[in-house]
Amino acid sequence: MTFNEILAWPIPVLITDTQRNVWFFNERWQTLYGANREKVYAQSAAMVRLGLAKQSDYDKIIASLMQSGVWSGAVVNRHFEDKHYMVILYTVFKWEVEGQSVYVSLHQPIDLMSVEGTTAIGSLNTVEGIFLKTIAKIAEWNDPEQERHVWRVSALSRWIAEMASTVGLIADEDVDVIEAASVVHDIGKAAVPKEILFKPGGLSEGERTHVKDHTVIGGEMIDVLYSQMNSIHNLYRKLFEFAKDSALTHHEWWNGHGYPKGLAGEEIPVVGRVVALADVIDALLSKRPYKASWPPDKVKEYIMQSSGKQFDPLFVHLVIAEWDARPVEE
Numbered sequence: 304m305t306f307n308e309i310l311a312w313p314i315p316v317l318i319t320d321t322q323r324n325v326w327f328f329n330e331r332w333q334t335l336y337g338a339n340r341e342k343v344y345a346q347s348a349a350m351v352r353l354g355l356a357k358q359s360d361y362d363k364i365i366a367s368l369m370q371s372g373v374w375s376g377a378v379v380n381r382h383f384e385d386k387h388y389m390v391i392l393y394t395v396f397k398w399e400v401e402g403q404s405v406y407v408s409l410h411q412p413i414d415l416m417s418v419e420g421t422t423a424i425g426s427l428n429t430v431e432g433i434f435l436k437t438i439a440k441i442a443e444w445n446d447p448e449q450e451r452h453v454w455r456v457s458a459l460s461r462w463i464a465e466m467a468s469t470v471g472l473i474a475d476e477d478v479d480v481i482e483a484a485s486v487v488h489d490i491g492k493a494a495v496p497k498e499i500l501f502k503p504g505g506l507s508e509g510e511r512t513h514v515k516d517h518t519v520i521g522g523e524m525i526d527v528l529y530s531q532m533n534s535i536h537n538l539y540r541k542l543f544e545f546a547k548d549s550a551l552t553h554h555e556w557w558n559g560h561g562y563p564k565g566l567a568g569e570e571i572p573v574v575g576r577v578v579a580l581a582d583v584i585d586a587l588l589s590k591r592p593y594k595a596s597w598p599p600d601k602v603k604e605y606i607m608q609s610s611g612k613q614f615d616p617l618f619v620h621l622v623i624a625e626w627d628a629r630p631v632e633e
């Protein structure tokens with residue numbers, strides 16, 4: 304592989320030496336960042352650090368590169384000219400090219416609004432909202448059906464939260480937050496083996512425990528993200544708290560019979576109660592490897608019967624009253 308061959312790849316590529324001095328970048332990289340050639344070459348390494356991450360985060364990337372020769376993850380970078388933020392799926396690896404040791408980095412912008420099924424979550428167009436969507440998308444990368452479930456649950460959560468806000472159950476400003484937080488509710492499933500998640504028929508006790516762990520693992524994942532985003536955490540604290548609660552508590556039941564903690568009633572954070580309802584509505588209406596889809600009337604019936612048991616009765620009341628107006632995927 305030669306430098307020219309790498310630069311001809313159909314994605315934005317930047318090549319630096321191991322001191323992170325810029326050697327080459329391709330047309331696509333330049334277009335993505337609006338980079339002026341001379342400026343980039345003159346400023347070398349400093350220009351590679353464009354985004355919101357702190358020096359210590361870059362140190363971690365470098366440490367990972369030295370140890371395993373590769374780092375991959377989502378970063379929030381800025382356009383050179385108009386300074387807008389972009390969520391970038393960033394992969395960098397160490398390579399020998401033409402006898403030289405270099406770092407090759409691939410910058411894949413994540414344009415989530417063009418992803419099928421995401422149009423219903425239009426209010427998520429903030430840096431932090433896009434960040435959560437990106438994380439959710441990466442977690443569901445290999446599972447388009449689960450990904451669509453996540454977007455539908457987000458749309459349903461917003462619908463429930465909006466109704467709840469009109470009757471004063473939820474603060475108006477929390478509607479957007481709940482919508483954004485709901486997209487990561489199942490993020491912990493990334494850590495559950497696919498053979499278990501997609502197994503048709505029943506699960507063993509051990510397997511069921513594995514699946515249930517997606518709540519606790521999801522909460523921990525959000526904690527890790529949050530702690531790595533220290534530099535912006537004051538602005539986005541609420542969103543991350545809601546995101547964590549959505550992952551951790553969306554399988555709790557109103558009567559205390561859910562998991563992982565067996566919280567009951569208003570001990571369950573409001574976002575957990577909203578997402579729980581949205582999650583079950585969508586799960587029952589959809590086909591899964593282990594079950595057929597239920598007709599809407601049967602789902603409505605189930606939701607009514609579960610009021611005060613599995614679900615917050617006030618939210619059930621709102622949902623049933625407006626059942627025919629629920630958001631459905633186009």
Ligand SMILES: [Fe+2]
Pocket residue numbers: 488489517553554
């Ligand atoms: Fe779940």
Ligand SMILES: [Fe+2]
Pocket residue numbers: 452456488489582
């Ligand atoms: Fe779910």
